[in-house]
Amino acid sequence: MPDTPTRPRTRQRILDAALDLFGTRGVDAVSLDEIARDVGVRKQTVLYWFDSKDTLVDAVLEQVASELLVVIDAAIRSAEDDPLDRVDAVVRAVFRPAVRRPALLGLVREVSRLPAAQADRLRSMVQPVVDRCVDYLALEMEKGRLRRADPGLVAALAYATVTGIATEPESLRAVRWEASAVGLRHLRDELRAFLRAALAPERS
Amino acid sequence: MPDTPTRPRTRQRILDAALDLFGTRGVDAVSLDEIARDVGVRKQTVLYWFDSKDTLVDAVLEQVASELLVVIDAAIRSAEDDPLDRVDAVVRAVFRPAVRRPALLGLVREVSRLPAAQADRLRSMVQPVVDRCVDYLALEMEKGRLRRADPGLVAALAYATVTGIATEPESLRAVRWEASAVGLRHLRDELRAFLRAALAPERS
DNA sequence: GATCCTGTCTACCAGATGGTAGACAGGATC
DNA sequence: GATCCTGTCTACCATCTGGTAGACAGGATC
Numbered sequence: 001m002p003d004t005p006t007r008p009r010t011r012q013r014i015l016d017a018a019l020d021l022f023g024t025r026g027v028d029a030v031s032l033d034e035i036a037r038d039v040g041v042r043k044q045t046v047l048y049w050f051d052s053k054d055t056l057v058d059a060v061l062e063q064v065a066s067e068l069l070v071v072i073d074a075a076i077r078s079a080e081d082d083p084l085d086r087v088d089a090v091v092r093a094v095f096r097p098a099v100r101r102p103a104l105l106g107l108v109r110e111v112s113r114l115p116a117a118q119a120d121r122l123r124s125m126v127q128p129v130v131d132r133c134v135d136y137l138a139l140e141m142e143k144g145r146l147r148r149a150d151p152g153l154v155a156a157l158a159y160a161t162v163t164g165i166a167t168e169p170e171s172l173r174a175v176r177w178e179a180s181a182v183g184l185r186h187l188r189d190e191l192r193a194f195l196r197a198a199l200a201p202e203r204s
Numbered sequence: 205m206p207d208t209p210t211r212p213r214t215r216q217r218i219l220d221a222a223l224d225l226f227g228t229r230g231v232d233a234v235s236l237d238e239i240a241r242d243v244g245v246r247k248q249t250v251l252y253w254f255d256s257k258d259t260l261v262d263a264v265l266e267q268v269a270s271e272l273l274v275v276i277d278a279a280i281r282s283a284e285d286d287p288l289d290r291v292d293a294v295v296r297a298v299f300r301p302a303v304r305r306p307a308l309l310g311l312v313r314e315v316s317r318l319p320a321a322q323a324d325r326l327r328s329m330v331q332p333v334v335d336r337c338v339d340y341l342a343l344e345m346e347k348g349r350l351r352r353a354d355p356g357l358v359a360a361l362a363y364a365t366v367t368g369i370a371t372e373p374e375s376l377r378a379v380r381w382e383a384s385a386v387g388l389r390h391l392r393d394e395l396r397a398f399l400r401a402a403l404a405p406e407r408s
Numbered sequence: 409g410a411t412c413c414t415g416t417c418t419a420c421c422a423g424a425t426g427g428t429a430g431a432c433a434g435g436a437t438c
Numbered sequence: 439g440a441t442c443c444t445g446t447c448t449a450c451c452a453t454c455t456g457g458t459a460g461a462c463a464g465g466a467t468c
Contacts, residue, residue, distance in 0.1 A: 010445080010446090024317065025232070025317050026230045026232060026233060026317060027233075028229070028230060028232060028233030029230060029231075029232030029233055029317075031424075031425060031426080032425075032426065032427090033424080033425075033426095041446075041447095042446070042447060042448085043425095043426085043427090044427090044428095044446075044447070044448085045445075045446055045447075047426080047427070047428090048444095048445065048446075049445090052426075052427075053425095053426065053427095109313075109371075109372065111374050112371070112372050112373055112374040113228060113229050113230060113233075119374055123374065123377065123378055126378060127378060130378045130379060134379055147397075147401055149394060149397060149398070150390065150394050152379030152380060152381060153376075153379065153381065153390070153391060153394040153395075154394065154398065155379055156369060156372075156375050156376055156378075156379045156381065157365055157368075157369055157394065157395060157398045159368075159375055160364065160365050160367075160368025160369040160372060160375065161361055161364050161365040161368060163364075163368060163372075164363075164364025164365060164367060164368035165360060165361055165364040167313075167316070168313065168316050168364060168367075169316055170315050170316040170323055170327065171360050171363055171364065172357075172360055173327065174327055174330060174331060174334045174360075175334060175338055175356030175357065175359055175360045176356060177356060177357060177360065186354065186357070187357060190353060190354050190357040190358070190361065191357075191361060193351075193353060194353070194358065194361045194402050195402075197351055197401060197402045197403075197404070197406075198398050198399070198401045198402035199401075200401070202401075203407055214415080214416090235454075235455060235456080236455080236456065236457090237454080237455080237456095245416075245417095246416070246417060246418085247455095247456085247457090248416075248417070248418085248457090248458095249415075249416055249417075251456080251457065251458090252414095252415065252416075253415090255457095256456075256457075257455095257456065257457090
């Protein structure tokens with residue numbers, strides 16, 4: 001069967017399906033059979049494109065990291081001057097893909113339960129961006145344009161807030177949030193206000 | 205073999221082991237065999253105490269919920285008057301068990317990937333406390349003692365921040381945080397300051 | 409002493425899992 | 439036309455999975 005425009009490359013379709021399944025249900029809980037079924041192919045075809053499940057996981061992680069890094073990098077380089085505006089830009093940039101595809105950040109979270117080797121690989125990909133963020137925060141804190149605190153931990157806390165809220169629909173249901181277009185915008189704005197308040201310098 | 209003081213009831217030991225494994229690696233990724241091995245018993249003994257894996261999961265969820273609710277409830281009822289101090293009390297109360305046993309909050313997170321029935325059961329256990337928290341936040345916002353915002357979403361965001369930071373050691377490693385006693389206290393204090401800033405009323 | 413109850417065990421089982429071996433179809437290359 | 443390459447498939451396999459059936463040992467009850 002030849003590849004046609006409506007039948008994109010199998011490899012990429014496997015990657016996509018794996019990303020969604022791994023991200024929403026966890027790597028260990030998803031079988032190759034399931035991924036294959038999702039793609040409409042046999043398990044052995046999955047194993048043809050990726051030597052093993054581990055290889056597939058690696059490839060998926062790489063794709064997620066690069067996708068997110070592109071978005072974040074663009075937002076960081078945005079023209080904003082005030083650091084609060086810049087953070088805002090990052091949040092808006094991440095929020096859209098994250099909500100549209102919960103698996104994205106879900107997979108990022110999944111990292112903490114991955115074998116050390118795989119977690120290390122991903123961390124080394126992300127590390128430069130993290131370092132740049134932390135340095136930037138430190139600089140702006142010194143200038144008095146952000147609340148003075150440990151820049152590394154502030155970065156981690158802000159990250160935890162964003163990924164937490166995006167990956168835990170259950171907690172939102174508990175506070176009776178509705179998953180509509182209006183609700184989404186409302187959530188995004190509340191998230192922005194929350195972070196802005198958490199990061200703003202103490203007015204004295 | 206009789207039960208002795210050094211050999212606590214098997215049932216409880218199974219619950220403990222299951223809590224840790226489920227919480228750190230995910231329910232689907234942990235087998236009954238593994239839990240049994242951890243306890244030092246055969247899988248069939250696990251199935252003697254809990255009719256099925258589902259039953260075990262339910263029991264573990266119930267234990268987690270009640271453990272956390274006790275802690276949170278006590279902190280909410282604390283003598284503090286200022287709402288920021290009260291939040292502080294809750295954070296301090298949750299932080300200790302959460303960091304000592306990452307699986308606790310890890311399991312709470314796991315809820316979002318559980319079958320709907322189980323997720324619902326847990327939510328109904330937690331709902332009253334959540335409602336009370338949200339009402340309290342709304343009241344204090346009206347009094348002008350908290351930043352005015354959507355009380356439900358603020359509660360969800362604060363929750364996301366706390367559980368996020370407690371369940372994602374990987375993100376902390378990325379910002380080069382060290383998991384020592386000093387580091388822990390530092391982290392706790394930064395978390396408190398972060399939330400305090402996020403919740404404090406706008407000074408005008 | 410016979411009987412029952414409790415807690416743990418061994419022995420299975422059917423189905424799923426990750427993975428191997430190799431057939432085969434269709435196109436490209438010679 | 440023979441050969442090779444690519445992508446998918448069927449047929450297996452060993453291992454692990456949740457779960458059932460039932461043996462058995464030790465204590466309590468009669």
